[in-house]
Amino acid sequence: MKPDTSTAVRGLELLWGATERPSRGPKQGLTSDAVVRAAIELADADGLAALSMRKVAERLGVGAMTLYTYVPAKDELVALMVDAALGERPVPVGEGWRELLASVARGLWELYLRHPWLLAASSERTPIGPNALVNYERELSTLSGTGLDSTAMVSVISLVAGYVAGAARSAVQVIEEERRTGQTREEWWHQTSPVLDRLIDYASYPTVVSVADADSHAHGPAENFAFGLERVLDGIEALIATRR
Amino acid sequence: MKPDTSTAVRGLELLWGATERPSRGPKQGLTSDAVVRAAIELADADGLAALSMRKVAERLGVGAMTLYTYVPAKDELVALMVDAALGERPVPVGEGWRELLASVARGLWELYLRHPWLLAASSERTPIGPNALVNYERELSTLSGTGLDSTAMVSVISLVAGYVAGAARSAVQVIEEERRTGQTREEWWHQTSPVLDRLIDYASYPTVVSVADADSHAHGPAENFAFGLERVLDGIEALIATRR
DNA sequence: GCAGTGTACCGTACGACGTACGAAGATCTA
DNA sequence: TAGATCTTCGTACGTCGTACGGTACACTGC
Incomplete structure (x- = not known):
């Protein structure tokens, strides 16, 4: 167990x-880094579910069991992949908490779009690595x-991160389904x-039908993300206003 | 392909x-319903990743291949499981959009806590079934x-659903890791x-350390969820105020 | 310089998975 | 009643992660 x-x-x-x-x-x-990079390339191309040690090995031109001299197990390989990808996040930029937090959210959103497998990996509890900690x-x-206060800060960051992941999931689901x-x-x-x-x-679902009929005006994923982010930031702003 | x-x-x-x-x-x-129920019980107990057709069959006292006369494939079994679980959601109650939307969110949150595997299943694009549609x-x-307008309504529901899923993921990760x-x-x-x-x-991460030292006052999962929900609802309220 | 030790590489094999395929038997239809 | 249809399920295949152990390489300490 x-x-x-x-x-x-x-x-x-x-x-x-x-x-x-x-x-x-x-x-x-080889190096561990090379193994992680090859795995990331494969996950970028085919998704996390399709990632296998045999495929990583093949890509590197070695036998599958060779990989185990570089990473102890597949789970650990995925954790290394996650932290490596998190190293790509830009430093937040902007004036004031709102712009900075929006920059955080956009950086994370873009990262998820670049590496959709991160969403699947983030569903598992991965150990925290250096890039994850510096991001935090x-x-x-x-x-x-x-x-x-500290508790509210943690909760706000958690809220934003959770929101971004949710929005990215919706966007990525469409892309993955098409692929x-x-x-x-x-x-x-x-x-x-x-x-x-x-x-x-359909007559049983009048609001859904009404909304679907209007769907030609629907937002794309990026607009949806931006819309929701503004709502979330508005909500946080209302909170901060009560603390000043 | x-x-x-x-x-x-x-x-x-x-x-x-x-x-x-x-x-x-x-x-x-057997019936398809019986197969779905057995699968849900197994997923509730061991998670979606541990669910296999062989285990479902064993639980029902039949051969694994028997299941394929009831469901066409495992993916379709999971889709049936999702819709069956969504059938447990309560009808939203309350006065006004805010209370109703909060009720929606709480019902979904409680569902995820009862069936954490839903979060993993929801990462895949599952076809929409009758319970999902009536919920929508x-x-x-x-x-x-x-x-x-329609677009904003869709986006708001998406925001809330995405937020709830994110909060539930955080909560469930802790539970799953312990299990x-x-x-x-x-x-x-x-x-x-x-x-x-x-x-x-640790000296390289002063804010993290400061926050972690205060962690004895941290919220539990339910408080975290409620906190974030209030922020989200505040943000939506600000939006609605501009439309009236 | 050499025996002993530690490590890289990787073939083989095992248990687990989803499911294609087809044999055997049950049940209905014309 | 013969033929068609359907249920059940054993077998087998390809794929997966990885345990295990044989072979070869390279260092350490005497």
């Missing part, structure tokens, strides 16, 4: 760069001087609507 | 209750009379902090 703790410890040491090259044995032909430091620092099926949303609808027309009594 | 469309169509027909008992052949020993109708209806490792968070920290102390220079 309990995972092997030596695997977890070794994973943490890898994350934090605390491993050293062995002094004996054959020279290594930057995020919390956007709220310095707002009058919020998986090879059909655009319009093609899917064209194929499926006759079936749904047969199955669903 | 393209999934088998007959599987998808059959899945939709199952979702919407449009399948009929065959008139020939042996009497069925109810959600949209909470915003009737607010002056929001997976058999360790409470305190036990994990007790075991791991010596390793982290060795690896991490």
Whole structure:
């Protein structure tokens, strides 16, 4: 039941760069970084579910079991991938908490769009690595001087991060579905609507129908994200106003 | 590359209750509903990742391949599970859009806590079933009379749903980690902090450390959820105020 | 300089997974 | 009643993560 703790410890040491090259044995032909990079490229191309140790090995031109001399297990590889991707986040820029927090949110949103597999990986509890921690430091620092106490600061950052992940999920689901099926949303609808027309009594859902009829004016993913972010920031602003 | 469309169509027909008992052949020993219920019980107990057709079959006392006479494939089984679980959501109650929307959010939050596997399943694009559609109708209806146009209504519901899912994910991650490792968070920290102390220079993260030192006052998951929901609702309220 | 030790590489094999396929038996229809 | 249809499920296949151990490489300490 309990995972092997030596695997977890070794994973943490890898994350934090605390491993050293062995002094004996054959020279290594790869590095952990190279393994992580290859895995990220594969996940970017095919998603996390399609990532396998055999595929990473093939991409690097080695045998699958070779990878285990660089990372202790697949879970640890994913944790390393997550932290490596988080290293791509820009430093937040702007004047005042609102602009800074918006910058945080946009950086995270863009990261998710670049690496959609992060959303699947983030569903698992991964150990915190150096990039994740420096990001967290930057995020919390956007709220310095707002009058919020520690608990509220943590909760606000959690709210924003949760919101961004949710919005990114919605956006990514559409993209992934199209990739998986090879059909655009319009093609899917064209194929499926006759079936749904047969199955669903649309008269039972008047508000849904009314909204769907207006769907030609719908926001794209980026607009949806921006809309929701403004709402979230408005809500936080109302909170901060009560603390000053 | 393209999934088998007959599987998808059959899945939709199952979702919407449009399948009929065959008139020939042996009497069925099970029903699709029974298969879905068994799968939900297993997912509730062990999570979605641990759900397999073999385990469902074992639970029902049949061979694994028997299940395929009831559901076309595992993906379709998961879609049926999702819609069945969504059938547990209560009708929103309250006076005015804010109370109604808060009720929507709480119902969804409680559902995720009862069936944490929903979060993993919701990451995949599942076809929409009758319970999902009636829920969507109810959600949209909470915003009737607010002056929001269709696009804004859709975006607001998406915001709230995305927020709830994000908050639930955070809460569930802690629970799942404890179940997976058999360790409470305190036990994990007790075991791991010596390793982290060795690896991490905490002085580089002053805001994180300051916040972590105050962590004894931290919110639990339910308080975190309620806090964030108020912020989200405040933000929506600011929006609605501009439309009236 | 060499024996002993530690490590890289990786083939093989195992258990687990989803599900294609087809044999055997049950039940209905014309 | 023969033929068609359907249920059940064993077998097998390809894929997955990784345990295990054999072979070769490279360092350490005597």
